[in-house]
Amino acid sequence: MKTWLEINDLQKKIDDDFQLGPIDLHIDPGTITALVGNNGSGKSTLLKLIMNLANPDMGNIKVFDKFVYGQDESWKNQIAYLPQTRIGWNAYTGNTLKGLTSPLYPNWDDALFTKIVELFDIPLNKRYRKLSQGIQQKLSLALTIPRNTPLLILDEPTSFMDIPSKKQFIDLLVDWIDQDERAIVIASHQTGDIKKLSDYLCVLQNGRHVGTFEKETLTERYARYWISDTLPESTIPGEVSRENHQLISNNPATTEKFFTENDIAWNNRSAVDLEDIVTYLVNKGKEG
């Protein structure tokens, strides 16, 4: 399979306190990758670097085999990017914005635009700045998804939306990616997006790339144990956190081996929620 987006050893120093990277990341057709991390972890910066809106200090980014900072800008027709804030849209109505956007994209799907406008009940005759933040996000999606580029990049697309709209958004994206060979990268704090949409989680913590994980590989790696005995004070192999009679491990095999060897009885093993796993990954980064 051919990689559509390839990031190698990417590094960018923002100031004395913050450095992004090094990051290695591959995006393949048909996949959805969620970019997750604490606030200020560098998710938006990474997306800007992909779009050549900022310059890296080191490393390479290729989109459809073209360096994004190269002379050949043909890759721009194959990628649609929804930034967190849209600059210069305030004075225009949805109708005007559509008139400005659609001619730029040869695969623009007008029927899909209309479908999204009707689905979210977006008023097209009001100026952008007059719309609530939730409606602004809906209009932005209506102006981005119908570009029908193979690669879609979304930065926090649903943070202001209500619960039913978030659900409709998920169904919309699932339907969209199923239509053709496509891929999505989505920076999000929304549990629903991460659970229902993502195949891979790219985890960032204060600029550090904690890792990129396939979802089930990650969830199957974590286990929660209920221990009837008292736990030894020393850290147990695989231990991520403990509280009273509960122990979380990110290496169940070695943890259980330790239990057996040390005659520690545990009476229940259960899965750890993806949200908790992300929290452990991001907190672990803080200490290291």
Next chain:
Amino acid sequence: MELPIRLSKDSREPIYHQIVNQLKALIAGGQLVAGTPLPSIRVLSKDLEISIITTRRAYQDLEHQGFIRTSQGKGTFVAEIEDATKQQVKISSVYQTIEKAVDTAVQYDYSLDQIEEIFQEVIRSQRSSRKGD
């Protein structure tokens, strides 16, 4: 259509394996008849909150075993399967369920003799309640 698949994330059985077994049971049990369209890999992944890598693996496994078929551009469908295969799925699902019950009892420190007693007790009460019907 949302498939009646219930994943147990606490189980040691890998997720893709749970999907394979539950779909096989639905097909062998006749709830999903030959020709029924199945959700796309992406839609099932969304419904079950898993990655397409896991769902694809389950579908490939099922296709390999002849329970489903994929036709290019049209989607995935329940395949025609022989009665002998259906019987095999049913019997192995009954065995698995009983084995699981025994495992649970063993985990609670019951002896195999005690488990046998419980089993006979359950059978006896089923017999008498069925007679009453």
